[in-house]
Amino acid sequence: MTAAVDIKGWCPGARRPMPSGDGLIVRVRPHGGALPVAALRDLAEAAERFGNGQIDLTRRANLQIRGVSPATLAPLWEVLERLRVLDDSAELEAIRNIVINPLAGLDPAEMIDMRPVAAELEALLASDQALEALPAKFGFVLDGGGGRLPLTDLAADVRLAACYRDGRARVALGMAAMDGVAWLGTTDAADAPAKAVQLARLVLQYSPTRRSATLPSTMQTALSAALGLTDSNAIATRVIAPSERCGLIALTDQTCAVGLGAPFGRLDSETLMRLAAVLAA
Template identity: 50%
Template sequence: MSAIGAMAEPASVKGWCPGALRPMQTGDGLIVRVRPRCGAISVAQVLALCEVATRHGNGHIDLTRRANLQIRGIDACALPEVWAALSGAGLMDAHAHAEAVRNVIVSPLAGIDPTEICDVRPIAAALEQALADMPALWSLPGKFGFSVDGGGLLGLDGERADIRFKAVAAEGRVGIALGVDTVEGTRWLCVLDRDEAVTAAVRLARAFVVLPKLPRARIRDLDESAFVSLRSALGDDGSAIDHASVDVSASDRVGLIEARGEMIAVGLGAPFGRLTAETLALIASTAGDHAVTAFRVSPWRVLYAAVPDRDAAVALSSTARDYGLVTVPADPIIAIDACPGAPACRSACGDTRAAARRIAAMMPLPGVSSAHVSGCAKGCARSRSADLVLVAGSGGFGIVRHGTAATAPNAYLAPADLNDLPAILRSGA
């Protein structure tokens, strides 16, 4: 191990995410991000997106942790053609404000999973429409987000969201639990009838907008007095509840997915979220050949496809595996997050994905079931704590155990010494 000085450079956090109408400049050109409606994107839309990425970008498509897809390497002069193509495919919002506020993550198996408590897609659709239609909500912070969870196999409890919906069976009826994320974790506030859920969430969001707060503040940043003021927006609606979070392991999210003896879907993981347009187009075409009409997006950089039978699931999984996607739950790469790194990102200090692949080849590592390789202290690829975090700096990697990219490293490692990582971890670093 090389002792490298305090090498982690501070990184500037923009506080907003790119969209299609508001692209973001990075090291490899503009990022144009598409937010699929209600968590679904049709095979035809995927093919249109691949065509845009090939014709106007660098051929790279990312799956993001906000359950979006983004094309990279777009030149500013090509934006009018990009927008025309995306609009023609039904992948554009009416204006940038509506697009920016429509940050809604939906259970990826909603309406597919027979174990879910209820199909939450109508709630998600109504919420997205309300956000787009209410100018009073367009001043929500750029990263303010919602999650809508049907309570099935692939829950969203572990994903960050300012306002949460979760289907619950309460008092002999199906209701919607409404909760918010605070610094201590999720506070579940009440259970509501399904047709009341969106109205209640909008009241919370409107109350948040008018609170005095720091720039880029989220609900988890509020002190107790501000939180009490926010909570009062609900009045006496619903009944308070206790709800234990359920964490789903990364390995359970990929491959063939069965429920109650029935093959329902296949999960296709993109290593570190990166696909080429050529690969994604081939997978979409294979899906279409087997009566799959759409994909579901997820915050885990996994695409899901509802399949009509086992044969379709096996064929789609086999094609995806042949082109480098993760379809085997035991594949260690599914448990590692890594940002694009340098030179694709101007904030990054190293080749994060090369390092991540080397770590995957070393797995299992002592005490490591999740890992994150970040090009800087922003930690864009993963905001949650990981068992092992490597943060790139000017001289190598800072090593963090059970923290985030923003946590102060307790050891440092030169890139040439990366093979020493297992020994360093065994020593207790």
């Protein structure tokens, strides 16, 4: 493998790491924002072997392994490929910016489990080479609606949010606008990934910056029509304030999640390995 590392000016990735004062930053993007316990342990060990043992936690559910050198990048790639968190190309990796609720599929208060929607969206992004023109910071947020850890405070170019329309769960499709979120309409969950990709294509076509926030507000009606969406003027997404994220988070009478905080968003590999051992036990 050849590791080209003399590249600056964008978000780091795994295929395209970013030079920093302590070496290369290699960003790992877990699928669906989740990792098996064994993979968490292996990543902690890899950070120790191939980096300086420092791991950043990003706001968008990614891990950044710090202190990687040009000599250790290729063996780190081998570990990431084995764990299935290494994309085929830097271009595909750069546009796979999808965030879902931390408790997706576990939180009974959510209207829709967004994990299948996220998986289909990933597949569609990978199948359309034209979407590689999206900016590296172009992001998708998928919120299951009504859950204990909502994503209402996380900005995104394209937003999918579960809501109730006519007594059933639907997905509202919105985009970043100058004054917040512009909701364009609702669709079925099965159609939501394709609609999200279609909106991304429209942003590429009409936005001068290739970001949704700079689209003229006068285009919103036309975008809704082009996407075949309905209810654009009557979307009632359930907006609730995020609950406490650290400590016990009750899910049912018998189950809970545990939220842990990392000072300044950083862990060392030893701490992460200890955490993986506790989880495995």
